[in-house]
Each structure stands twice: as structure tokens, then as C-alpha cells.
Amino acid sequence: MIAVLPGERLLRVCLLSLFSSAAFWLVIGSIFSLIASIKFHSPEFLADHAWLTYGRVRAASTNLALYGFCIPGGLGAALWIIARVGGTNLVFAPGVLGGAVLLNVGVALGLGGILAGGQLTGFEYFEMPQYSAIFILLGYMLAGASAVLTLHSRSNRELAVPQWYLMAAIFWFPWIYSTAILLLLVYPVRGVAQSVVAWWYAANLQFVWITLAGLAAVFYLLPRTLGRELNSRHIALFGFWMLVLFGSWTGVPRSAPVPAWMPSMSIVATVMTSLLYISVLLAVWYTIRGTSHTDAGSERGVKKEPSVPSDGSADIPVRHVGAASQLGAQSRGCGTRSEAPLPTCLGAARFAKFAVAAFLLAGLISILPVIIGRGEWVTFTWLGPARWQFAIYGFFAIAVFACIYCSLSEFAGQGDELPRLANVQFWLASSGTLLIGLPLAGAGIIQALKLRNPDIAFVDVSKATLHFLRLSTVGDLLIVAANVILLFSIISCIARSRSASARAVIADSTAEVLR
Amino acid sequence: VNYGPMVFLAAFFAMASSWFAFVLKPQLQTGQMVPTNTVPAGLSYPAARPGLAQQGLQVYRENGCYYCHSKQVMQESTVFEVILIEAGTNPPALQSAIAHLAPKLAESGKALEDLPKPILASVRKDRADRAVRLLTASGAEAIPWVRPTGPDIARGWGKRRSVAEDFLFDDPVMLGSQRVGPDLANVGVRQPDINWHLRHFYAPTVVVPGSVMPPYSYLFEKRRVGLRPSPNALAGGADLGVGPGFEVVPKPEALALAAYMISLRADAPLFSAPYSVPGTLPPPETIAETNAPSANGGAPTNAPSQ
Numbered sequence: 001m002i003a004v005l006p007g008e009r010l011l012r013v014c015l016l017s018l019f020s021s022a023a024f025w026l027v028i029g030s031i032f033s034l035i036a037s038i039k040f041h042s043p044e045f046l047a048d049h050a051w052l053t054y055g056r057v058r059a060a061s062t063n064l065a066l067y068g069f070c071i072p073g074g075l076g077a078a079l080w081i082i083a084r085v086g087g088t089n090l091v092f093a094p095g096v097l098g099g100a101v102l103l104n105v106g107v108a109l110g111l112g113g114i115l116a117g118g119q120l121t122g123f124e125y126f127e128m129p130q131y132s133a134i135f136i137l138l139g140y141m142l143a144g145a146s147a148v149l150t151l152h153s154r155s156n157r158e159l160a161v162p163q164w165y166l167m168a169a170i171f172w173f174p175w176i177y178s179t180a181i182l183l184l185l186v187y188p189v190r191g192v193a194q195s196v197v198a199w200w201y202a203a204n205l206q207f208v209w210i211t212l213a214g215l216a217a218v219f220y221l222l223p224r225t226l227g228r229e230l231n232s233r234h235i236a237l238f239g240f241w242m243l244v245l246f247g248s249w250t251g252v253p254r255s256a257p258v259p260a261w262m263p264s265m266s267i268v269a270t271v272m273t274s275l276l277y278i279s280v281l282l283a284v285w286y287t288i289r290g291t292s293h294t295d296a297g298s299e300r301g302v303k304k305e306p307s308v309p310s311d312g313s314a315d316i317p318v319r320h321v322g323a324a325s326q327l328g329a330q331s332r333g334c335g336t337r338s339e340a341p342l343p344t345c346l347g348a349a350r351f352a353k354f355a356v357a358a359f360l361l362a363g364l365i366s367i368l369p370v371i372i373g374r375g376e377w378v379t380f381t382w383l384g385p386a387r388w389q390f391a392i393y394g395f396f397a398i399a400v401f402a403c404i405y406c407s408l409s410e411f412a413g414q415g416d417e418l419p420r421l422a423n424v425q426f427w428l429a430s431s432g433t434l435l436i437g438l439p440l441a442g443a444g445i446i447q448a449l450k451l452r453n454p455d456i457a458f459v460d461v462s463k464a465t466l467h468f469l470r471l472s473t474v475g476d477l478l479i480v481a482a483n484v485i486l487l488f489s490i491i492s493c494i495a496r497s498r499s500a501s502a503r504a505v506i507a508d509s510t511a512e513v514l515r
Numbered sequence: 516v517n518y519g520p521m522v523f524l525a526a527f528f529a530m531a532s533s534w535f536a537f538v539l540k541p542q543l544q545t546g547q548m549v550p551t552n553t554v555p556a557g558l559s560y561p562a563a564r565p566g567l568a569q570q571g572l573q574v575y576r577e578n579g580c581y582y583c584h585s586k587q588v589m590q591e592s593t594v595f596e597v598i599l600i601e602a603g604t605n606p607p608a609l610q611s612a613i614a615h616l617a618p619k620l621a622e623s624g625k626a627l628e629d630l631p632k633p634i635l636a637s638v639r640k641d642r643a644d645r646a647v648r649l650l651t652a653s654g655a656e657a658i659p660w661v662r663p664t665g666p667d668i669a670r671g672w673g674k675r676r677s678v679a680e681d682f683l684f685d686d687p688v689m690l691g692s693q694r695v696g697p698d699l700a701n702v703g704v705r706q707p708d709i710n711w712h713l714r715h716f717y718a719p720t721v722v723v724p725g726s727v728m729p730p731y732s733y734l735f736e737k738r739r740v741g742l743r744p745s746p747n748a749l750a751g752g753a754d755l756g757v758g759p760g761f762e763v764v765p766k767p768e769a770l771a772l773a774a775y776m777i778s779l780r781a782d783a784p785l786f787s788a789p790y791s792v793p794g795t796l797p798p799p800e801t802i803a804e805t806n807a808p809s810a811n812g813g814a815p816t817n818a819p820s821q
Binding site for chain 2: 058196
């Protein structure tokens with residue numbers, strides 16, 4: 001059991017505030033996504049009210065997933081990983097708390113604006129109106145500042161792979177988001193330049209940022225749950241370069257009515273990202289298989305401490321010396337706590353493996369059609385939403401879930417029910433992802449092939465996809481259930497840790513009195 | 516080694532390169548775009564949408580219509596036809612030229628009947644140019660005929676591909692990413708009837724059987740018929756499921772949206788997306804000796820819509 005230090009308590013409060021708001025918005029967002037999914041095969045469902053029309057419900061679901069869940073959830077996972085790998089306490093914790101408040105205010109305002117006012121910006125995945133976008137940007141920058149300062153105060157100066165990914169992610173979002181706010185909302189550019197900026201922003205958020213943060217979680221969790229080093233660090237760093245170099249150039253679709261070099265550049269970049277997928281596959285495969293042709297510890301010239309029982313031994317000296325320096329002194333190789341294997345009963349490795357599989361599947365969906373026929377034939381089909389489901393939920397969200405469960409077990413102990421909840425949640429979330437992603441991909445391929453043939457009436461093209469869409473509604477239902485379980489786990493953890501910390505406070509104060 | 520600054524620089528470099536390529540450069544290239552001219556009529560294109568249609572664009576945005584409808588016509592390629600307009604005064608030379616170009620047509624012996632007549636179809640530009648030179652050399656008058664191809668164009672969703680100019684005056688530009696519903700780039704050409712659009716918004720499945728579009732009944736007011744029926748009420752209320760004694764009157768939003776639909780016409784032939792418009796070529800019988808307007812109105816019909 002990790003000792004509850006003052007710094008540890010601060011980290012707990014900060015992370016739980018981020019994670020609980022992320023889970024809350026995820027539940028709301030998935031309910032909207034369920035409504036949107038039902039509307040496809042029953043268009044008259046809830047159609048009598050402007051605020052529940054398909055366009056607004058769909059915008060609400062995607063934007064809640066991105067700004068309600070991915071941003072705070074990703075920030076929380078990033079803070080947790082940075083603190084653990086760096087073996088340090090959270091720095092500038094008020095920034096995180098204030099950031100969480102601002103993010104929640106921004107998302108709530110944006111949701112209201114989209115649903116009630118119809119104040120969608122008109123750019124997909126960037127629909128939060130200007131007044132709420134400002135809150136989101138400020139909230140992110142506050143929490144991000146804390147992440148940067150925490151990273152800076154790390155006791156082990158050498159950066160591990162997850163820290164590379166996270167550092168890039170932290171700086172990436174403010175740049176793209178402020179560009180999009182300025183050039184699309186405040187001083188809108190003219191004509192199709194708007195669409196290009198919007199595509200650029202969407203690709204950088206949904207592909208680059210999401211992948212940076214999600215892969216950091218995977219590259220942190222997998223070695224730690226398996227009790228091994230990441231194998232190999234070089235492959236993972238190669239993937240990092242491929243992602244930031246080529247991922248940021250994707251986004252402009254083949255069909256775009258813009259000068260031809262833009263879609264061509266995007267297509268080349270999309271094909272080049274296959275190097276990223278291959279390197280991730282190799283790194284994860286070698287790590288799971290555990291063959292160590294390079295020992296990451298010795299490679300960095302650091303002698304690994306033989307079997308320091310980090311749990312028990314960390315407890316005693318920490319009381320006397322500062323937490324950070326002690327943890328740093330204990331193992332210079334990489335932070336102590338990153339060495340300590342996570343409890344396997346939570347299945348964090350399983351979460352991480354599924355996340356990687358979904359990531360690769362999303363990559364396959366985006367690259368294969370480009371290689372076969374330049375991607376023209378699948379634009380405007382359901383393959384896009386299928387890819388979104390795999391990338392955002394199957395990959396990113398499930399990787400963040402694993403971080404959430406592991407941090408919960410560190411904060412409040414596992415108890416009896418946490419492993420059970422994590423288990424049920426994993427199966428619901430993963431089967432839900434597959435039940436949405438695979439039917440949508442099937443619908444997309446059928447739609448693409450039928451749209452190619454002008455003799456097939458358009459109404460028949462849509463009819464051919466209906467069965468797949470019905471199936472995906474079942475998946476949406478499972479995902480709502482999975483998200484509710486996540487929210488319940490976090491809330492019950494907060495309840496347990498509050499009673500535990502109350503007991504600890506009482507024990508501390510009585511100890512003072514008794515001595 | 517402390518790699519922190521290096522990671523920062525790496526991310527900064529990558530970010531900056533993509534920012535220059537996909538934010539700055541597009542803005543420099545297309546952000547200062549000005550209206551262009553149609554080819555060959557030379558009229559200014561595009562014209563701004565009428566005020567009501569501009570309000571309709573905002574209704575389109577507010578209801579997230581762009582989630583289900585794209586506004587991008589794709590074009591696979593461009594093929595050419597060669598059309599013989601006038602036989603000229605040297606039929607034997609022309610016959611031999613046609614025999615060289617299209618032996619089958621020449622054998623049928625009807626090559627010079629019913630002019631104008633396509634001599635070659637679906638050829639590439641170089642071959643069409645050669646054929647036109649050959650026919651012109653024999654004293655005939657022939658022109659190449661530009662025809663964009665692709666599934667979208669075969670579906671009648673547009674005459675040519677969409678280009679940047681089509682969206683010059685739109686704010687925001689909503690190009691769409693999915694085709695749950697049909698492409699709307701030229702819906703005003705396909706369906707110029709405002710009443711059709713209003714009825715379609717109110718009850719899509721009645722107007723288009725099998726449609727998956729949700730009804731937008733909240734853009735309408737269903738009310739009891741007053742002393743006299745409203746002049747704006749939708750026609751054919753009984754089909755739309757409106758009971759007797761009631762009428763459905765479109766709200767201003769519905770009228771604006773319908774006006775926007777009709778204003779969606781991106782079919783002007785441009786230099787960057789050319790195609791030949793029927794009507795630029797006067798029918799042979801109307802090549803009159805007088806200056807009087809010809810039977811079909813005479814005016815070239817490649818004037819820009821709107």
C-alpha cells in the first residue's frame with residue numbers, strides 16, 4: 001500500500017476531480033450517441049424538438065467525447081504518469097483544480113449552446129461555441145502548466161518514453177486549439193481556407209493528440225503491469241517521430257474542393273503513418289513476448305536496483321526525507337513506482353492490449369482504402385465513424401480507463417469490488433466498441449461500393465446499411481452501461497477514500513496528542 | 516542525457532511545419548480568392564446568395580445538416596467528344612477524314628446527316644484535338660466537347676467537380692463528411708421548387724419514400740385554419756398527415772432553409788473545372804441569316820446560376 005503523503009493526497013484530489021468530470025461527461029455523451037444511433041433507423045424518434053434533432057445530438061455526443069472526456073481524462077492520465085515516472089509530487093496543484101473547474105464550465109456552456117441555442121460552429125469536431133472554447137482552452141492550459149512543472153521537477157532527469165509522448169501532447173493542444181479558435185471563430189478566414197483549417201485541426205486533435213496521449217498510457221501501463229522494460233525504447237521513439245512528423249499532415253480528404261496539392265500531401269502523410277502503426281505493433285509485441293535483446297536499463301547505463309520491494313520500503317524513510325528525493329534516490333533508472341508492477345487483477349494489461357488492437361484497426365481503416373484506390377471510394381461513408389469509434393473509444397478511452405482503475409486502486413485500495421467492476425467494464429466497453437466499429441465498417445464498405453454504381457438509387461444505398469446501423473445501436477447501449485460503471489467506480493472510490501482519509505486524519509491528530 | 520528540450524524542439528518543429536503547410540499556405544493561396552469568370556460566357560462567378568438564403572445557411576448550420584449531407588461533387592476524370600457542326604463545302608475530304616477517325620460511322624453512310632453529330636466519344640484531350648484539326652482541315656466545322664465523368668456526375672449530383680470558388684461567400688463553409696443523405700452541392704438545380712423542399716422538410720418519408728431523413732416539423736407551425744387559410748400553408752396537407760381543419764405554416768427558419776437549398780447551384784463552367792454546356796452551340800437550323808433571336812431563346816445557357 002502506498003503511503004498517503006500530503007503530496008499524494010493532493011494528487012488524489014486533483015486526479016479524482018479530473019477523472020470524475022471526464023467520466024460524467026462520457027456518460028452524458030454516450031447517451032446522446034445512443035439517441036443519435038437510434039435516429040438512424042427510426043428517424044422520427046425524438047424528432048419534434050429542435051434541441052434533440054439529429055445534427056445537434058450528434059454534435060453533442062462527439063464534442064462531449066472529445067472535450068468532456070478526452071481532454072480531462074487525458075490530462076488526468078498524463079499527470080498520473082508524469083508524477084509516477086518522475087517519482088515526484090504534483091507541482092502547482094491549484095492549476096489542476098482550477099483547470100478542471102474551467103473545463104467543466106466550458107463543456108457545460110458548450111453543451112447548452114449546441115443543444116438549446118443551435119450555436120454549433122459548423123466545423124465538425126470543433127462545434128463548441130466561442131464563449132465555451134475560451135474556457136476549455138484556459139482550463140487546459142492551467143492543468144497543462146501543472147503537468148509541465150511536474151515533469152520539470154522529476155527526480156530522474158532522463159525522460160522515459162511515455163514522458164516524450166506526453167510532453168508533446170501537452171504543448172500540441174493549445175497550439176492547434178488556439179489556431180482554430182482564432183482563424184475559424186474570432187477572425188474567420190474566407191472560403192475553403194476555413195475547411196482546410198478545420199480539417200487540419202480535427203486531424204491534429206483526433207489523430208495526433210489522441211495518439212500521443214493514448215500511446216503514452218499504453219507504453220506506461222504495459223511494462224508496468226507485466227513487470228518488464230519497454231522493448232524497445234528506440235522503436236517507440238521512432239513511432240513518436242513518425243506520429244508528430246506525418247500525423248500532423250493528414251486530414252484533408254481526397255474529395256476536397258481545394259488546390260490538389262493539399263489532399264495529395266495528406267494522402268502521402270496517411271500512407272507514411274503506417275510506419276507509426278508498425279513501430280507500435282513491434283514495440284508492444286516485443287514487450288509482451290518479453291524477449292529482451294536490448295536491456296533498457298543497462299542500455300541507459302543505469303544499474304537496476306535488484307528487487308527493491310518498493311511498496312514496503314518506500315513507506316518508512318519517506319516520512320523523514322522528502323518524498324521526491326527519496327524516490328529518486330531509490331532508483332535512478334526510472335521512477336520507483338513505474339518499476340512496481342501494478343495489480344494484475346485489475347486487468348490493466350488487458351485494457352492496454354485491447355487499446356493497441358483498436359489503434360491498429362483504426363490505422364488499417366484509414367490506410368488501406370488510401371492504398372487501394374487513393375481513398376476516393378470511401379470518402380463520405382460510414383468508415384469514418386467506424387475509425388472514430390476505434391480510435392477515440394476503443395484505443396484512447398480504454399487506455400485511459402486502465403489508468404483510471406490503476407490510480408483508483410492506488411488511492412483507495414482495491415477493495416473487493418474494484419477488480420470486479422473493472423472486469424465487467426472491460427467486457428462491456430470492448431464488446432461495445434466492436435459492436436459499433438465492425439458493423440459501421442461493414443456499412444461503410446457496402447455504402448462505398450453501392451455509391452460507385454450510379455444505377456443504384458440513393459435511397460437503396462441507405463437502406464442497405466440499415467441492418468448494420470441497428471446492430472451498432474446495441475453497441476451504443478453496451479457503451480452507455482460501461483461508462484456508467486466507470487462513473488460508479490470513481491464515485492465509490494471517492495466515498496471510500498474520504499472515509500479512509502478521515503480515519504487517517506483522526507489517527508494523525510490523536511498520535512500528536514498522545515505523544 | 517536530458518532530452519527535454521529536444522522533445523520540445525521536435526514537437527515544435529513538427530507542429531510548425533504542419534502549421535505552415537495547412538494553415539498559412541492555404542490561407543495565402545485561397546484566403547484572398549476573388550470571384551472568377553465563367554468560361555466561355557465570361558460572367559462573374561460566384562454571386563453572393565440572396566439574403567434569405569444566407570439566413571438559411573445559418574439554419575443549416577444550427578441544425579447540423581452538414582453531418583448527413585456533403586457538398587462536394589467528386590469527378591474522376593474528364594473525357595472529350597468531337598462534334599461535327601457543319602459539313603463545309605468539301606464533302607469528299609470530310610468523308611475521308613471521318614473514315615480515318617471513325618470507320619464504322621463512315622461505313623454507315625450517315626456521317627453527314629443530322630448535324631451536329633458526335634464523331635468521337637469518350638476520348639482523351641490529345642486525340643480530340645487531333646480529330647478537330649483533321650476535320651477543320653477538310654473545311655468542316657468541329658468542336659471538342661468537354662464531359663466530366665464519375666459516379667457523382669452520373670448520379671446527376673453535379674455537372675462538374677466542386678471547386679474552391681463555389682464556397683467563396685459562405686461563412687461557415689460546411690463541406691460535410693458523410694453521405695447519409697444525397698450530396699447537396701447542386702440541389703437547387705435538381706429541385707428548384709421551394710414547395711417541394713418545404714414539404715420534404717416537414718415529412719421526408721411522404722415526399723421521398725424510404726428516406727432516412729428525420730422530419731423537421733419544429734420548423735413549422737401546425738394550427739387550426741382561421742377565417743381564411745394562410746397563403747403560406749403547405750399544399751396537400753392531407754398527404755402530410757395534417758387533419759382536416761388544420762394547416763401547416765412554415766416558420767421563417769423553414770423558408771430561409773428552403774431558399775438556401777434553391778440557391779445551392781454550383782454548375783457554372785469555370786476555367787479550373789470546365790465542361791461544355793448544351794446551348795452554347797446554337798442548333799444548326801437556327802443559324803439564321805438575321806440577327807433575330809433564335810427559337811430556343813438564343814442566349815447561351817452557361818450563365819452562372821445565381
